[in-house]
Amino acid sequence: MLSTSDNVGKCRPYPWLCPSCGKKEVAPVSTEYTAEVRHDGRLHTLHIDDLELPTCRSCGQTVFSTRVNERISDALRSELRLLTPGQIRAAVSELGQSQKEIAERLGVAEATLSRWVTGSVIQSRAMDNLLRVYFGIPQVRYALLGEGQERDFGATLVAEATTPGDRTYGEEAFAKVVEVYGRAAILHYVSGVAARHQVLRMR
Numbered sequence: 001m002l003s004t005s006d007n008v009g010k011c012r013p014y015p016w017l018c019p020s021c022g023k024k025e026v027a028p029v030s031t032e033y034t035a036e037v038r039h040d041g042r043l044h045t046l047h048i049d050d051l052e053l054p055t056c057r058s059c060g061q062t063v064f065s066t067r068v069n070e071r072i073s074d075a076l077r078s079e080l081r082l083l084t085p086g087q088i089r090a091a092v093s094e095l096g097q098s099q100k101e102i103a104e105r106l107g108v109a110e111a112t113l114s115r116w117v118t119g120s121v122i123q124s125r126a127m128d129n130l131l132r133v134y135f136g137i138p139q140v141r142y143a144l145l146g147e148g149q150e151r152d153f154g155a156t157l158v159a160e161a162t163t164p165g166d167r168t169y170g171e172e173a174f175a176k177v178v179e180v181y182g183r184a185a186i187l188h189y190v191s192g193v194a195a196r197h198q199v200l201r202m203r
C-alpha cells in the first residue's frame with residue numbers, strides 16, 4: 001500500500017511514526033522501484049534500482065516523502081532527457097535576466113517558470129525545447145520579445161541566418177542580422193549588452 005506525504009520533512013531523523021499502524025518503525029529500505037508515470041499525456045515506465053524508500057518495519061507501509069518524490073521526478077527527467085531544475089536555475093542565473101523577463105519572452109506565466117526552477121512541476125517536452133533554444137542559442141534570445149514581438153519575425157522562412165558569432169562584426173553582417181531578426185530585437189539586445197557594461201564593437 002502506498003501513501004504520499006508532501007509534508008514529511010526532508011531531514012527528520014529515522015525512525016518515523018508509521019501513518020498506518022502508528023508505530024515508530026519507519027526507516028529507509030533500498031527498494032527496486034518500478035512505476036508507470038504520466039508525462040505529456042503519455043505513460044512512461046520508470047525504473048529505479050535503489051530507491052531509498054521509507055518503509056514501516058512493522059506493517060510494511062511505505063512513505064513517499066518529499067525526498068522520495070524528488071528522486072522519482074529526477075529519474076523521470078533523466079529518462080525523458082529533460083532539463084533539471086538545477087540546470088534551468090543555473091541558466092537563468094548566468095543569463096542575468098529576471099525570471100519575470102524570461103517568462104515574458106517565452107510567453108509563459110512567471111509562476112510557471114518558477115515551478116520549473118524549483119522542480120515542483122516538470123516542464124512539457126515542448127516547453128523543454130523552448131527553454132533549450134532560449135538558453136542555448138543567443139539568436140533566439142534576440143528574437144523572442146514577448147508582447148513586443150516583431151510582427152513579421154518568423155512569418156517567412158529564413159533559409160540561413162547570419163549570426164553574430166562574436167561581438168565584432170562588420171556593417172554588412174549587422175545589416176543582415178537586422179534584416180533577419182528585426183531592428184527592435186537588435187536594439188533590445190544592444191541596450192541589454194550596454195546595460196550589463198559589456199562592449200559591443202561594430203566596425
Ligand SMILES: [Zn+2]
Nearest residue numbers: 018021056059
Ligand atoms: Zn506500520
